[in-house]
Amino acid sequence: MRTLFTAEMSELADDLIAMGRHVETAINRANEALLTANVELAQSVIADDARLDDIEETVDERCVLLIAQQQPVGLDLRTIISALRISAALERMGDLAQHIAEAARRAYPDSAIPESHHAIFEGLAAAAAETATAVVGLLETRDLNAAAAIVSDDDKLDDLHSQAYQSLLDPAFNGTTQETLDIALMARFYERIGDHAVGISRRIVYLVTGDHKGDRARI
Amino acid sequence: MRTLFTAEMSELADDLIAMGRHVETAINRANEALLTANVELAQSVIADDARLDDIEETVDERCVLLIAQQQPVGLDLRTIISALRISAALERMGDLAQHIAEAARRAYPDSAIPESHHAIFEGLAAAAAETATAVVGLLETRDLNAAAAIVSDDDKLDDLHSQAYQSLLDPAFNGTTQETLDIALMARFYERIGDHAVGISRRIVYLVTGDHKGDRARI
Numbered sequence: 066m067r068t069l070f071t072a073e074m075s076e077l078a079d080d081l082i083a084m085g086r087h088v089e090t091a092i093n094r095a096n097e098a099l100l101t102a103n104v105e106l107a108q109s110v111i112a113d114d115a116r117l118d119d120i121e122e123t124v125d126e127r128c129v130l131l132i133a134q135q136q137p138v139g140l141d142l143r144t145i146i147s148a149l150r151i152s153a154a155l156e157r158m159g160d161l162a163q164h165i166a167e168a169a170r171r172a173y174p175d176s177a178i179p180e181s182h183h184a185i186f187e188g189l190a191a192a193a194a195e196t197a198t199a200v201v202g203l204l205e206t207r208d209l210n211a212a213a214a215i216v217s218d219d220d221k222l223d224d225l226h227s228q229a230y231q232s233l234l235d236p237a238f239n240g241t242t243q244e245t246l247d248i249a250l251m252a253r254f255y256e257r258i259g260d261h262a263v264g265i266s267r268r269i270v271y272l273v274t275g276d277h278k279g280d281r282a283r284i
Numbered sequence: 285m286r287t288l289f290t291a292e293m294s295e296l297a298d299d300l301i302a303m304g305r306h307v308e309t310a311i312n313r314a315n316e317a318l319l320t321a322n323v324e325l326a327q328s329v330i331a332d333d334a335r336l337d338d339i340e341e342t343v344d345e346r347c348v349l350l351i352a353q354q355q356p357v358g359l360d361l362r363t364i365i366s367a368l369r370i371s372a373a374l375e376r377m378g379d380l381a382q383h384i385a386e387a388a389r390r391a392y393p394d395s396a397i398p399e400s401h402h403a404i405f406e407g408l409a410a411a412a413a414e415t416a417t418a419v420v421g422l423l424e425t426r427d428l429n430a431a432a433a434i435v436s437d438d439d440k441l442d443d444l445h446s447q448a449y450q451s452l453l454d455p456a457f458n459g460t461t462q463e464t465l466d467i468a469l470m471a472r473f474y475e476r477i478g479d480h481a482v483g484i485s486r487r488i489v490y491l492v493t494g495d496h497k498g499d500r501a502r503i
Contacts, residue, residue: 136355233461242452246468
C-alpha cells in the first residue's frame with residue numbers, strides 16, 4: 066500500500082514536471098512568435114494549449130483519488146493540496162503564453178510590437194523564459210536556488226511591465242492605438258506569468274522548508 | 285465525530301459565503317467609485333482586500349485540517365477540494381475589484397472613464413454586480429437558477445468588454461492614451477470577474493448535479 070502510494074506521489078510529481086515543461090515550451094514559442102512575427106509558432110502555442118488543460122485535469126483527478134484512497138496526512142497531504150494549486154498556476158501560465166501568441170498571430174505579417182518597444186519585449190521574453198526554466202528546475206530538483214531566480218525574474222518582469230506602461234504615456238510615443246493596446250496587454254501578460262511563477266515557488270519553498278516567510282502562497 | 289464533521293463542513297460553507305459577500309461589497313463599491321469618481325469608496329475597497337486574503341487563508345487551512353482529521357471521501361472530499369478552488373477564485377475576484385478601485389483612485393478627482401464610455405462601464409458594472417450577487421446566492425442556496433444567471437452575466441461582460449476594446453480602435457475615438465489604457469484594462473478586469481464567477485458556478489453545479497457538461501471547472 067505504502068509503495069503504491071509512493072509510486073503515485075511520484076507520478077503526481079512527474080505530471081507537474083510535464084506541465085512545467087509544456088509551459089516552458091509554450092512561453093519560448095510565444096516569445097519567438099512575438100519577437101519574429103512567426104505565425105506558425107504562434108499557431109502551435111494556441112493549438113497545444115488544450116494538451117496542458119488535459120494534464121491539469123489528470124492532476125486534479127489524481128489528487129482527489131490519492132486523498133480518497135490513501136488518506137494522507139501531514140506533509141503528504143500538503144504536497145497533494147499544493148499540487149492542485151501548482152497545476153492551476155501552470156495552466157494559467159500556459160493561457161497567458163497563448164494570449165501572447167494570439168496577439169502575434171493577429172498582427173501577422175506585421176509584428177505586434179513596434180520597433181520602439183522591441184528591446185523591452187526582448188527583456189520581458191527573456192525573463193519569462195528564465196522563470197519558466199526555473200519553475201521546471203524547482204519542480205524537478207526542489208533546489209531552492211531556482212526559487213531565488215524566480216523572485217529575481219519576477220522583479221525584472223515587474224520593472225519592464227512598468228517601463229512599457231509608462232512609455233505609452235510619454236508624449237514622445239506615437240504608436241497606433243492597436244500598438245498601445247498590444248503593448249499594454251502583453252506586458253501585463255508577461256507580468257502575470259511572473260506572479261504565477263512566484264506563487265508556485267512559494268508553495269514549493271513552504272513544502273521544502275516549512276517557511277511561509279510571512280507571505281501567503283498566493284496562487 | 286460525524287456531527288463535528290458536519291459542523292465543520294457547515295463552517296467551511298459559511299466561510300465561502302462570507303468571502304462571496306465580501307467580494308459582492310468590493311465589486312459594488314469599486315463600481316460606484318469608478319462611475320462617480322468617489323475616492324473614499326475606492327480607498328475602502330483597497331483597504332478591505334486584506335480581509336479577503338485572510339478569510340482565504342482560513343478556508344485553505346480549514347480544508348487541509350478537515351481532510352487530515354476526517355479523511356472524507358466521495359462527495360464530501362470533492363466539496364472540500366472545490367472549496368479550495370472557489371476560495372482562490374473569490375480572492376481573485378476581490379483583487380480585480382481592487383484593481384478597478386485603484387484606477388478610480390489614481391484618476392481622482394477626474395473620472396477614470398471618459399463620458400463617451402460611461403454607458404459601457406455602467407453595463408459592465410451592472411453585470412459584475414449581478415454576477416457577484418448570483419455567486420453569493422449560489423453559495424447560500426445551491427439554487428441552479430443562480431448558475432444560469434452567472435453564465436448570462438458572463439456573456440454580457442464578454443460582449444461589453446469586446447465593445448469597449450473595439451471602440452478604442454474606432455478612428456472616431458479621440459481619448460488620451462491614459463484613457464485608452466484605463467478603458468482597455470478595466471474592461472478586461474470586469475471580463476475576468478465574469479470568468480471566475482463562471483468557474484465557481486461550474487464547480488457548484490458539478491457538486492449538485494454530478495454533471496460536468498463537457499467543460500472543466502476552469503478556476
